[in-house]
Amino acid sequence: MQAIVCIKQVPDTTEVKIDPERGTLIRDGVPSIINPFDTYAIEEALRLREKFGGKVTVISMGPPQAINALKEAVAMGADEAILLSDPAFAGADTWATAYTLSRAIRKIGEFDVIFCGRQAIDGDTGQTGPGIATQLQINQLTYVCKITSLDLEKKQIEVERLVEEGREVVHSTLPCLITVVKDINQPRYPTILGIRKAQKAQIPTWTAKDLDVDPRLIGLEGSPTRVVKIATPPPRAGKCEIIQGESVEAQADLLAEKLIAEKIIV
């Protein structure tokens, strides 16, 4: 079983605090982490390898320090890691990112399943996974919460997808691309042995020259979208009205009265 996992390094929002006066994020000294959803993707690939044998290759496109995310993936148990880093990749939107990643995947060669997280917690788009699948012209199975069966000989897979109404059971042929939600597993922590292995691991960096890419389709130039403005969202209007009362019953009744009077509950 050959698996490729695409991961992204993101700022750790659990370490982010809000500046109460300006309402902006204080990101000073915020550490970078593997996008949380991507850790579930790595874990699922590792579990399949443990069951079926094979290899797990992790790739990431980003600045040079994204190598730390790849090292962490190796520490978790990934066999190989490749960094895609080049100033020419900078400023890529989801289209150009998916294009670049798909070219790297073609260079890696054979695979059965590509794993991605549902979305990254900084951009929150969830578009790169479908973009990669479409670039590679393979099936995409998004929001997967369970792999129910995998048959490498018949090249078939069955999964459950978490959709708004419940869980959808889908059958697909391989190869395919899967994006995972956090329900799918509990990611392991790196072991001491894994961390040692990661320290010694040779992680190659592929630049635009190493990939068969059209230079007009990568980075900012290849990106159809442009961010034209970044602003702090307006704070929620109004202030919290703390409901007081002589007893809990009185408080609850006053709240019920207000919610009904203001037609919030009809």
Next chain:
Amino acid sequence: MALLQIKREVCTGCGLCLQVCPFGALSLDSENIVVVNEACTGCGACVPECPVSALSLPEAEKKETVSTDEYSGVWVWVEQLNGQASSISWEMMGEGRKLADKRGTILTACVLGYEAEPLAKQAIAYGADRVFLVDDPTLKVYRTDPYARILVELVKKYKPEIFLLGASTRGRDLAGAVATYLYTGLTADCTGLEIEEGSNLLLQIRPAFGGNIMATIKCPHHRPQMATVRHHVFEMPAPDESRQGQIIREKAVLLEEQIATKVLDLIVEKNEVNLADAKIIVSGGRGVKGPEGFAILHELAEVLGGAVGASRAAVDAGWISYAHQVGQTGRTVRPDLYIACGISGAIQHQAGMRTSKVIVAINKDPEAPIFQIADYGIVGDLFTVVPALTRALRRRLNK
């Protein structure tokens, strides 16, 4: 080489930009002037922060990838399950109508399904001037490939200027594939759409970093300008059954044997929640203390006809299933009323619910951050407050 351009002679070394850089790419050099390292991704977060306009990003070389003049009209994809349109579809029709009127063009609905003609008629009632109806057994249940291929062919044939899809699991799955085929821009999860004066481009406004920043995104040289739209943000228009419109039947692109995926089943568990459609959500966090605690939230939700949500803490503790999770790693919701019980209100939770129309917080700790974004609050033990609220509402609503 980083993308950010710094005017060294203008920079005052105030350091404001250092604080907002999400990637730690900025620092002050020995002359107290900002320098950028290769961690810069060109996200642009620092540019508006600079009080002296010393920072800028390179303007993309002006190029016409497609002849944008050939593209006109606003399109909306009507998402359906078993012949029922999801509410986001009609919300987008309302917004699409406004955009089409502003651009002096027509609004088109794309209805894909099986025996879906009633939906095409509904789409006209909700504001469409024209409907593309693709009615085929292969389209009964949503699947990426057959749906995406049809939309790609329709776009190539009719060349719309703007194309909106819901930011649901299906909408995001589909839009990502369609935009990739077409090599055009796609903006995820928009909460605001405007037409820019002068350029007539679609300004797509969306939250990022868990809702802590709002980004405005344009797609200047590619068409259609595609966006997925968050549910419950735009008003649901009132349907007008007397409206007239044109229904154009189009053919499916793929035969069943050309489709590599099969949807075998939809498992809907008892008490399964559809948080996306819930108008009222009663949500529980660490303060609920266990699975039994959620019983009183279920009772309150039942009286209100709402759904039960949960914070990550409650889901991770195994008290309730992941389908209920609201927040950055769960679902983003925007109900009319969100009642947070025993939820402290960490920013990851706020990211999933802060745009709710009205927020009520019930928490023992008066210092809990949830009170900072709530409209109403009761400081107290949820195990007495929630049942009291249930009783009060039952009485007042005569249930």
